[in-house]
Amino acid sequence: MASVSTKYTLASRVKLADGRTMPQIQLGLYMMSRTEAQKSVSAALAVGYRGFDCAQMYHNEREAGTALRESLASSAGLTREDIFYTSKLAQNRASYDAVRASISKSVSDCGLGYIDLFLLHSPYGGKQARLTSWRAVEDAIDAGEIRSGGVSNYGVAHIEELVAAARIQPVVNQIESHPFNTRTDIRDCCKMHNILIEAYAPLVRGMRMQDATVLSLSKKYSCSPAQLLVRWSLQHGMVPLPKSVRKDRMIENADVNGFELTTEDMSKLDSLDEHLVTDWDPTDTE
Numbered sequence: 001m002a003s004v005s006t007k008y009t010l011a012s013r014v015k016l017a018d019g020r021t022m023p024q025i026q027l028g029l030y031m032m033s034r035t036e037a038q039k040s041v042s043a044a045l046a047v048g049y050r051g052f053d054c055a056q057m058y059h060n061e062r063e064a065g066t067a068l069r070e071s072l073a074s075s076a077g078l079t080r081e082d083i084f085y086t087s088k089l090a091q092n093r094a095s096y097d098a099v100r101a102s103i104s105k106s107v108s109d110c111g112l113g114y115i116d117l118f119l120l121h122s123p124y125g126g127k128q129a130r131l132t133s134w135r136a137v138e139d140a141i142d143a144g145e146i147r148s149g150g151v152s153n154y155g156v157a158h159i160e161e162l163v164a165a166a167r168i169q170p171v172v173n174q175i176e177s178h179p180f181n182t183r184t185d186i187r188d189c190c191k192m193h194n195i196l197i198e199a200y201a202p203l204v205r206g207m208r209m210q211d212a213t214v215l216s217l218s219k220k221y222s223c224s225p226a227q228l229l230v231r232w233s234l235q236h237g238m239v240p241l242p243k244s245v246r247k248d249r250m251i252e253n254a255d256v257n258g259f260e261l262t263t264e265d266m267s268k269l270d271s272l273d274e275h276l277v278t279d280w281d282p283t284d285t286e
């Protein structure tokens with residue numbers, strides 16, 4: 001059973017259904033240039049981040065990996081096992097060999113020896129491509145190239161399709177989730193199958209920092225809007241992936257232990273749902 005601890009620090013880890021663990025708050029690396037990714041990963045490591053969410057589509061796997069390797073080489077006490085690095089397959093394919101080669105390229109590009117969590121970035125491509133790509137993920141796990149496998153942007157039908165066909169079950173579904181797009185349907189389905197939710201765009205990409213409810217609750221809890229939003233994800237048992245290129249914000253976004261949202265205030269935030277899509281929504285593709 002996937003479970004989440006009640007202490008939310010950069011050192012806390014959550015347990016995945018395959019028995020492995022991963023950091024409870026991780027840095028998102030989307031929309032970072034190569035230079036920004038390298039600098040941000042180094043800065044985040046220095047302030048205590050251990051989880052990094054990368055992807056083939058972000059075009060910064062090499063730079064993220066370089067920053068991680070340099071930190072491993074220079075800081076005594078930090079080992080590869082302390083770091084949790086995620087990447088994602090850009091495109092599902094019907095060619096098993098093409099997907100295996102693509103996974104191997106990601107492993108080689110980051111230079112970390114293996115990838116902790118590898119996700120199918122979306123359900124696009126149709127059933128055959130999805131299931132063939134997943135078979136490649138399973139075999140890459142067996143081969144030691146990746147440790148855990150999961151998916152992203154999978155809707156309920158995609159999860160049911162995968163769970164029914166998989167030899168190795170997915171342990172993560174990374175979806176957009178925040179008070180303005182809660183996705184309770186997908187979260188409920190994943191919970192039933194012991195699949196942990198990683199919440200992307202946990203800060204609503206900055207689009208709702210001035211919302212009246214967000215502002216009034218931030219005032220009530222003496223926290224920033226960003227901290228309120230991160231806390232909402234955590235209290236719902238999700239792993240948030242706040243992105244920032246700024247060190248002060250990296251620290252702020254993970255400094256969420258000084259308050260606890262009441263059940264009533266969690267519901268107040270839940271009720272803000274307007275199905276706001278900040279980027280893309282492949283969850284109902286065929």
Ligand SMILES: NC(=O)c1ccc[n+]([C@@H]2O[C@H](COP(=O)([O-])OP(=O)(O)OC[C@H]3O[C@@H](n4cnc5c(N)ncnc54)[C@H](OP(=O)(O)O)[C@@H]3O)[C@@H](O)[C@H]2O)c1
Binds near residue numbers: 202209
């Ligand atoms: N699987 C998928 O399809 C998918 C899709 C989207 C995202 N993701 C993942 O999820 C991560 C997070 O999502 P996201 O990057 O789209 O959005 P986000 O984390 O919700 O928001 C990032 C934005 O908020 C700003 N920000 C950060 N901290 C802030 C703070 N304390 N106060 C005010 N503004 C702040 C950032 O600017 P600065 O950088 O200038 O601070 C950036 O503009 C991504 O980086 C990626 O790893 C996955």
